[in-house]
Amino acid sequence: MTKELVFITVLGKDQKGIIAKVSGALFKYSINIEDLNQKIWDGYFVMTMLVDISGSTKTIGELKKELSDIESEMGLKIQVQQENIFKAMHRV
Amino acid sequence: MEISFEEVMETVNMTLYQNFDIRTVTLGINLKDCINSDLDTFKSNIYERITDYGRLLISEADTLGEKYAIPIINKRISVTPVALLIESMGNDAPLEVAKTLDKAAQDAGIDFIGGYGALVQKGMTRGDARLIDSLPDVLSSTERVCGFLNVASTVSGMNMNAVVKIGQILKQVSERTENGIGCAKFVVFSNAPEDNPFMAGAFHGIGEPDFSLNIGISGPGVIKNVVEKNQDCDLTELSEVIKRTAFKITRAGELIGRELARKMDVPFGIVDISLASTTKVGDSVAEIVELMGVGKMGAPGSTAALALLVDAVKKGGAMASGNVGGLSGTFIPVSEDSCMNEAVKSGSLTLEKLEALTAVCSVGLDMIAIPGDTTAETLSAIIADELSIGMVNGKTTGVRLIPVPGKKAGDYVNFGGLLGESYVMKVNRSGSGNFIRRGGRMPAPITSMRN
Numbered sequence: 001m002t003k004e005l006v007f008i009t010v011l012g013k014d015q016k017g018i019i020a021k022v023s024g025a026l027f028k029y030s031i032n033i034e035d036l037n038q039k040i041w042d043g044y045f046v047m048t049m050l051v052d053i054s055g056s057t058k059t060i061g062e063l064k065k066e067l068s069d070i071e072s073e074m075g076l077k078i079q080v081q082q083e084n085i086f087k088a089m090h091r092v
Numbered sequence: 093m094e095i096s097f098e099e100v101m102e103t104v105n106m107t108l109y110q111n112f113d114i115r116t117v118t119l120g121i122n123l124k125d126c127i128n129s130d131l132d133t134f135k136s137n138i139y140e141r142i143t144d145y146g147r148l149l150i151s152e153a154d155t156l157g158e159k160y161a162i163p164i165i166n167k168r169i170s171v172t173p174v175a176l177l178i179e180s181m182g183n184d185a186p187l188e189v190a191k192t193l194d195k196a197a198q199d200a201g202i203d204f205i206g207g208y209g210a211l212v213q214k215g216m217t218r219g220d221a222r223l224i225d226s227l228p229d230v231l232s233s234t235e236r237v238c239g240f241l242n243v244a245s246t247v248s249g250m251n252m253n254a255v256v257k258i259g260q261i262l263k264q265v266s267e268r269t270e271n272g273i274g275c276a277k278f279v280v281f282s283n284a285p286e287d288n289p290f291m292a293g294a295f296h297g298i299g300e301p302d303f304s305l306n307i308g309i310s311g312p313g314v315i316k317n318v319v320e321k322n323q324d325c326d327l328t329e330l331s332e333v334i335k336r337t338a339f340k341i342t343r344a345g346e347l348i349g350r351e352l353a354r355k356m357d358v359p360f361g362i363v364d365i366s367l368a369s370t371t372k373v374g375d376s377v378a379e380i381v382e383l384m385g386v387g388k389m390g391a392p393g394s395t396a397a398l399a400l401l402v403d404a405v406k407k408g409g410a411m412a413s414g415n416v417g418g419l420s421g422t423f424i425p426v427s428e429d430s431c432m433n434e435a436v437k438s439g440s441l442t443l444e445k446l447e448a449l450t451a452v453c454s455v456g457l458d459m460i461a462i463p464g465d466t467t468a469e470t471l472s473a474i475i476a477d478e479l480s481i482g483m484v485n486g487k488t489t490g491v492r493l494i495p496v497p498g499k500k501a502g503d504y505v506n507f508g509g510l511l512g513e514s515y516v517m518k519v520n521r522s523g524s525g526n527f528i529r530r531g532g533r534m535p536a537p538i539t540s541m542r543n
Contacts, residue, residue, distance in 0.1 A: 057371040060158065079161050081104075085347060089344055
């Protein structure tokens with residue numbers, strides 16, 4: 001099956017359970033994590049995840065809505081964007 | 093191919109904090125095949141074509157905006173110049189067609205529809221004249237229909253008879269609409285491009301296919317941010333960083349434009365790399381010029397700074413896309429750009445300086461409120477001056493002036509919403525009626541001897 005790769009970016013105040021909650025939600029919707037980077041940047045928690053949503057029934061829009069609960073509960077910003085846009089912008 | 097953490101964060105920061113967007117997607121639609129000798133059939137053909145494609149445009153654009161988390165701000169339609177469509181029809185056809193366009197746009201959820209206009213740089217047909225005569229009624233009685241006239245070009249010269257008429261039309265529209273706002277829906281051009289996606293001057297040119305999807309890249313917020321971060325570099329280096337950012341936002345625009353065209357099953361047209369300001373704070377071209385080091389927009393240095401900015405955007409954009417087209421200069425609308433407006437208020441920015449800016453890269457005198465008692469002849473004279481710059485320099489220039497009834501220079505006027513607010517600009521009051529009243533056609537300029 002062709003992969004459908006999406007970047008999920010999580011930004012906010014560092015706290016317990018961010019990765020657990022986000023990855024828990026992804027597992028629930030049968031989304032595979034292909035790559036993950038996490039660091040504390042300017043005092044903020046920042047994580048980028050490259051995930052494959054081809055095995056999930058969720059569209060990008062639906063996934064964004066599902067993650068918005070975690071966003072408001074933990075005071076985070078979560079962006080969900082298809083990988084193409086990053087390739088277009090950052091590679092000649 | 094891996095995308096680095098920093099690269100991901102750069103895009104995410106642009107989308108979250110720097111007003112990164114797709115400023116406009118405009119679907120150009122050919123209406124020539126809708127022509128019918130029966131006016132009602134003609135109108136119903138137009139209505140169906142526009143509502144079908146308008147609804148499709150909006151739903152597909154919204155889905156794509158969500159997929160990339162990059163909002164597509166304006167979704168609009170441009171059509172074949174209407175003067176061509178009504179040539180063989182009666183006197184009531186122009187207004188009837190305009191009302192049909194207005195209703196179709198409203199029912200499809202499109203806020204502006206462009207193309208109610210004519211190309212009359214060399215002369216007018218009877219159809220052109222009927223359309224021009226209908227402009228005061230159309231601009232004052234419809235909500236969403238935008239009008240244009242191309243009255244000059246480098247190869248044909250300038251039709252001064254048309255320029256005279258436009259001055260009179262602007263006066264009528266101004267008197268018939270609140271704060272003269274009907275004039276904001278009309279642009280007069282020299283060298284009008286056939287694939288411009290930006291309103292109010294968009295139309296679907298006669299060299300275009302049945303459909304053409306044209307897009308305008310992100311507004312100035314992203315470029316503003318990069319200029320703000322590079323306060324210590326010299327201008328060569330500044331040009332480089334602007335170029336790199338312009339490359340990125342043009343690539344994003346092209347990607348989304350192409351995908352949208354594919355989903356709608358219509359040909360992809362062009363990417364217009366003009367920076368278009370909005371009333372939002374941080375989304376201003378004038379602010380970029382000021383961040384480059386110019387004390388206030390309009391001060392000495394403004395023309396050079398704007399020339400450097402737009403040249404760098406063009407170089408980055410041309411590298412990013414083989415389909416750059418449309419206007420691809422810069423808009424510096426006064427009422428729609430809060431920093432421009434501030435510069436007018438402080439006295440730093442004058443009409444004459446705005447005219448000078450169009451000689452390097454601005455695409456015209458845009459959204460400028462002027463005193464309501466400005467005469468029709470003076471309006472025509474300002475238009476003739478501005479269009480001469482385009483005609484002689486082989487570039488597009490346009491004029492969108494709003495004479496505001498009852499207001500004088502320095503007064504404040506609020507146009508509301510996207511159209512913004514403005515201080516009324518001072519106009520030189522020495523009359524040039526004797527020049528304008530001569531009419532005729534200014535011959536096409538010589539294109540050698542370039543000084």
